[in-house]
Amino acid sequence: MPDGHTENINQGVTQRSSKYFKEANEVLSNRQKLILKAVVDNYIEYAEPIGSRAISKRNDIGFSPATIRNEMADLEDMGFLDQPHTSAGRIPSNKGYRYYVDHLINQNKMDISKDECNHISQLFTRQFQEFEQLLGETANILSQITNYTSIVLGPEIYRTKLKHIQIIPLSDGNLIVILVTNTGKVEHKSLTVPEGVSIHEIERLVQFLNRKLVGVPLYQLKAKLYTEINQEIQRNAHEYEQSMELIDQLFKEQDNVSNHKVYVGGTTNILNQPEFSDIEKIKALFSMFEKTEEVKELMKSDHKGIDVKIGTENTVEAASNSSIITATYELEGIPLGTIGIFGPTRMDYSRVISIVEFLAKDFSTFITKLYK
Amino acid sequence: MPDGHTENINQGVTQRSSKYFKEANEVLSNRQKLILKAVVDNYIEYAEPIGSRAISKRNDIGFSPATIRNEMADLEDMGFLDQPHTSAGRIPSNKGYRYYVDHLINQNKMDISKDECNHISQLFTRQFQEFEQLLGETANILSQITNYTSIVLGPEIYRTKLKHIQIIPLSDGNLIVILVTNTGKVEHKSLTVPEGVSIHEIERLVQFLNRKLVGVPLYQLKAKLYTEINQEIQRNAHEYEQSMELIDQLFKEQDNVSNHKVYVGGTTNILNQPEFSDIEKIKALFSMFEKTEEVKELMKSDHKGIDVKIGTENTVEAASNSSIITATYELEGIPLGTIGIFGPTRMDYSRVISIVEFLAKDFSTFITKLYK
DNA sequence: ATTAGCACTCACTATTATTGAGTGCTAATA
DNA sequence: TATTAGCACTCAATAATAGTGAGTGCTAAT
Missing domain, CATH: 3.30.390.10 (Enolase-like, N-terminal domain)
Known part of the structure; x- marks a missing residue:
């Protein structure tokens, strides 16, 4: 039990009253966490609402559908879950994803596969004529591995x-x-x-x-x-x-604009996601990718390391149904640029976070070796 | 009558027997030309099959629906028209488009509007820091004016x-x-x-x-x-x-690849075309645009000036339902690169041809002035 | 040579019925 | 008291059906 909680898993419903305290103490019971995690995991995998019966049948859950229904109703009241319509199952809300990312990500899923590891490392054994070529290739590989769209911001020249x-x-x-x-x-x-x-x-x-x-x-x-x-x-x-x-x-005029170069890879991958089957949405996204200013805005982060922005946490309108995971890379300890993955809010957070983190680190050590 | 033909407009049906001669003497009667042109024009504008009755009502046509039906059946036999299903009207085939481009384009529609003219000229009054910036802007303006996707190939460096x-x-x-x-x-x-x-x-x-x-x-x-x-x-x-x-x-290695730089503008415009409402097609096209080698192949032309490739005339698989119109630009008389427009086979050929032609000429004189 | 007339075709639309996965509530149970 | 079984209810999705109308090809009249 890595968790400090000693709470009995069978008394989560006392928690139900927490809705009266609004945001104040939104501590979820272990059972609620378990159910929320099940909903998110399932939706990430199948992109479809899941119902109480299906959750109850999962082998890590030992409660009847009725119990789960009660818990799900509570989770919905608290804003962690949504219900597309009365007779559908539940899907995660943005708040649900946020909680998932902050507290429920499967630690043992966090290590990336040998294959992916090799794929990445192999990138850094190659010879590159120019730095820009390296950046472009990085974007390509990142989108291939993740099956999402990748964005790489070149070094901010002023650094x-x-x-x-x-x-x-x-x-x-x-x-x-x-x-x-x-x-x-x-x-x-x-x-x-x-x-x-x-x-x-x-x-x-x-x-x-x-x-x-x-x-x-x-x-x-x-x-x-x-x-x-x-x-x-x-x-x-x-x-x-x-x-x-x-x-x-x-x-002159060089200092207004942050003149990162922008590399986008695997834009077509978003077309594989069922949430982007609507032409209007596709158009909005592709227009966004064509506007470098918006892409930079999208990638903005106020701290070193990994940053996750979920749905409406994005300031760019067209990306309000999507999530983005970014990591900075550094030369001599100074953050130079950013690599990131763009996908639906339903993206596989744990996998992508670990890949992006791994790649950014490798990238940093690679260029440090190269230019020091 | 700019045409040398003195053929009476009322005797086109003798032509019907021409199908026996295969490609040999596919001379269309004036009436057949009129009808073919009507079909193509209509399909370019509305993207929908047109029937005999609608054609008959156009004010440049004075024949009954029945007559037109007969002619259309002949044109279909000869391969100029297609019929999506029995009870639909007719649409142009690739061969029909080809004939249209080669023989039927409306000469008086060929001059472009003042607005478009200004829009283009304005481009060449601006100051550009770099040649690449000019190329990128050219692609943008071209796609804005035409509402299609534009492609600009930078100078082949070896020229x-x-x-x-x-x-x-x-x-x-x-x-x-x-x-x-x-x-x-x-x-x-x-x-x-x-x-x-x-x-x-x-x-x-x-x-x-x-x-x-x-x-x-x-x-x-x-x-x-x-x-x-x-x-x-x-x-x-x-x-x-x-x-x-x-x-x-x-x-080393510089001479294998033709290292044009590729600029693509207005890719989202293809999403406005009803023929690309299918996700699979969209995916194929966008993947194509991501591969510079395919784009270059697409833009290849064996002669100076305007070139039109229709549907399957394109060697690139993904573009076999599309047309491309290209023109070369020159410095000191030497062709340096190419500008082009990519759109559905149903594109507005006369308009696009004149715009691309005009722009390529202006572009050539502009850079000649700039670097001579 | 052209056209009016007519039977026929077939994609498209609207209507209706059916199905089934899911819910919330109530009462029974450990 | 927490959990669960049972049941009536909801509603998107699917399928089946009929109706509509734009268009055709053929024949006979002009």
Whole structure:
């Protein structure tokens, strides 16, 4: 008995009065937990309401249908279960899922299979030309293993550190600026040269920036530029005004938007879920996946590690019937980006949580090895 | 009468015997053309079979339902029309669509509206940071205007010319090579440095390559390297073997795959089409869009300008119920990439053809202005 | 050569009846 | 007092049936 409770399993109905206390002390009796878990487990597997008789027949339950009916009525009163119509069985409500995730997840189901493990590890033995390729492949594998839709957010560029600045003159008046970061990410941007600035002058400027800014995290770049280094540029550069204009061009508008790159894999998997058999719902979801801003919003989390958002806990309208499970990955302890799984609220939480957790950890150690 | 035919419109039925000649001389009478066109136009607009009575009531047709029934029976015999079931009207077959596209498209419907025109032109007044952004926006606008799914293939990199090679040393033993092309495209690739090659040596090599290879189209790069320049490297480089190993790394595996970038826009638009109300079909299509290789295959064309593929003319299985209209865009007269529209075989050919044609031309002149 | 007339076909819709899984309540039971 | 058996009731889902109407092909009249 891992649980501290010593409550006798046969007296759950005293609990029934708890509805009078509203949210105050919603402690479920062991029997109620057992029944709630049975309902959720069954609905996750079969996507159909389950009735008292079917629950009673499960071999981990030793009560008659009538008893279970009473308990289910209570659980419904408390908001953990819903009933599609009078003569149907019960299904979990969002609150029910939440309780399930927080308290009822089967610990011994939490370890993932050898196969899946291998599948994931194999990913990290491969050679990748570019970081982006790794991210794309990760999304693919994740969706293959889970049979849900996967989302991977690339590193927020501002968490990475500057490794090198390089300029390449293009045709008259244009040049390409290339920023290389410590994740090997190459950002490029084409700029126009302000009037009266010579190539030579620009090269001097770039050399100077390289000397001063390498190793600085990108999100500090702008601040550093405008405070510490400002005077020095003024002293060094021949045409101060124009140099600053160039620098302004380089860094403008980059900081409003979090510019994670977004990788979505296995979008077609949602079509296997019976809850998305309606064309209108499908359309809403696919439109959402096309809008990177919404996807980022979806993946937002305020803490490191695993995060589970169930149904209406999602702030994105189109996802209010779905759940999302995310985990952050890190480089040198700093959270860089996020990987996640998108599926119906009826998703297999325990399985997916363990897979996402495992993958995020492996991913972190892999890139740490790669770029340290 | 733009048509050279002087055939009396009232004697189409002599044509009925043409079925005995198989494909040989499938010349349709004017009346048959009129009726075929009516069927196709109607089906394009309403997605429903049309019967003889409805056709007879159209104001451009002056025949009784009975006459039209006879003609329709003939057109069905010849394979231009299909009949879903006995008591339904007729719908066009693939062959019917093909004839329609080749001979019956309404010339005066071919000019596009002011609104659409403006919408497109407006695209080319904007400033784009990168070429890729332009491509993505083009796909978006195209799908918005047409209400179908749009596909844009980026420039085949091998058609563009080398503008600059640059190297950036990373952590020990790794470096990033950056190729800039005349479209402003930046390709980067990380390599490992072979044993015993100094940074200095590499810089010499890159300088040399820059001198020799700038302006060469990428698809000639390898050939040029291994023939003309080979000896010179041998003379110049201190460590010939290792230098060649580095160069091999740089260019390996790039030439098998045509590495167009693929942009797909408005995939959700296909969900508005009644022919894709079946989940299985939707799944097949979306899986197809996820596989870039299939998308490229879909967009393949063996000639410049407009290309229309109808239904089973597509080599991609999943698209055998769909049509695709493509046009190439060019830089300095060389076809670089393709833009296209994907929709049901029942798509509005005349409208889409004119839009795609118009956009591709504008696009070509725009990028020519931009990079010349 | 064309068309009016007519019997026939067949998908689609609406109506109705049937079935069965599930419930809530009450009374009996351990 | 907690549990369970029993029973009347609900209601979605399925099946069966009939009715409707848009469309056809063929024949005979124009």
